[in-house]
Amino acid sequence: MSEVPVAAxxxxxxxxxxxxxxxxxxAAAAEQRHRTISAISMQLKRLEEVLEIRLLExxxxxxxxxxxxxxxxxxxRELLRLHDGMLARFTGRGLGGKVRFGLPEDYARELLGDVLPDFLARHPDVLLEAVTATSxxxxxxxTQSNLALAVLLDRPRRLPDGEALWQTSPVxxxxxxxxxxxxxSLPLALHHVDCxxxxxxxxxxxxxxxxxxxVFTSTSIHAVEKAIEAGLAIGVLDRQRLTPAMRELGEAEGLPALRPCEARLHFATRIERASRPAVEALAVLLRERLFERGPWRADAMR
Structure with a gap:
């Protein structure tokens, strides 16, 4: 019996x-993949032909x-994670070491759901510890080298150096x-100091x-959001975090305009030599995913 050909x-x-x-x-995909725009276009067309469906508008x-x-x-994404993880394990070419990475809690959901799982799939032997806190x-x-790498906002304390990733949209x-x-007197829901x-x-x-x-003070962004939704207070959030139970306020309500903050990528001054390649690999992935658009992928592609 002859085999039925199956598309791969x-x-x-x-x-x-x-x-x-x-x-x-x-163009951005071509630059990241080190190919020409026409080559990327042909690859996408080929993929749509294999699957017999339109994938991109x-x-x-x-x-x-x-x-x-x-x-x-x-x-x-899951298929590529499995492939890259298996390849790293069987070839022994995966990175090792430990990376302690810091990020504001406001962006943890997006980064934990996308960037960090991809990094661990590519480098399964790296010991990654993600820490959330205020900037x-x-x-x-x-500065104490308790973290190897961190994404943080440039307020209330702007560290020297660092790489600009994206502008926030506080409302x-x-x-x-x-x-x-x-x-x-305006009732506010706030984080503790250093936010x-x-x-x-x-x-x-x-x-x-x-x-x-x-009216309400908490270290948890989710608790602050609940206080706003419940009608207890007003707060400052990234515009993308507004829920259907909230509305954006502004000058019409007598509130002042808010200046954006800048999210920046920072390295510790001291990083263990064995861990530095893994730290740099995570930094590369963060730049690819976050530069000029932040973690809000759905908004970034509009």
């Missing part, structure tokens, strides 16, 4: 598709995945219903002489 997926086609979908641009501002493309993005606390830990967030902004957005909120309110008081 070329992993290189999947890698080019992943790059184009993540970066939202064929082309437009003047770049490319965005179709519904089928989104599904393939999820499944191919001020992360800056302290980094005043209030509950969907209610008029908390009209109260004589960039606490610093930003207090500084901007003090600058216009707007009275305020803390």
């Amino acid at each position: 997926l070329d992993l290189e086609l999947l890698r080019s598709f992943q790059a184009a979908a993540h970066l939202g641009s064929l 082309r437009g003047p501002r770049g490319v965005t995945p179709t519904a089928a493309g989104e599904a393939l993005l999820r499944e191919s 001020g606390e992360l800056a302290r830990q980094l 005043w967030a209030g509950p969907r219903l209610g008029r908390l902004a009209e109260r004589p 960039p957005y606490r610093d930003l909120a207090v500084e901007s309110l003090d600058a216009i002489g707007k009275p305020w008081h803390a």
Whole structure:
């Protein structure tokens, strides 16, 4: 009995598709993959022909995945993780060492769901420890070399050097219903000290002489968000974190404009020699995924 021919997926086609979908641009994917734009375009066309389905919508501002493309993005990511992890284990070419990586809690969900699992799949022998804290606390830990690498905002303490990754979009967030902004003293939900957005909120309110008081204080971004949704207070969040139970507030409610912060990538001054290649590999992946767009992939590809 003769075998029925079955279409096979070329992993290189999947890698080019992943790059184009993540970066939202064929030119950016070509640069990352060290290929020409026409070569990337041909690879994507070939992948669509093999699967007999349209994966990307082309437009003047770049490319965005179709519904089928989104599904393939999820499944191919797992396939490539398994492949790269197996290759590293059996060839012995994987990196080793330990990496202690710091990141603000506000971005942990996105990075833990995408970037860090990809890194561990590529380098399964690396001992990765991710630590969340406020940017001020992360800056302290980094200067003491308790962290090897960190992404942190440039407030309230800007460290020298570092590499710019993306600009944040802080906004005043209030509950969907209610008029908390009209109260004589503005009720706020805040993080503890060393939080960039606490610093930003207090500084901007003090600058216009707007009275305020803390109704809710927590180290947890999720607790702060719940306090806002429940109608207890107003807070400062990244615009992408607004939920259907919240609404953006601004000058119409008498609140001052907020300046963006800058998320930057920093290395510790002292990194163990055995761990440095792994630290640099994680930095490369963070640059690829976060530069000029941050962790909000869905927004980045609009």
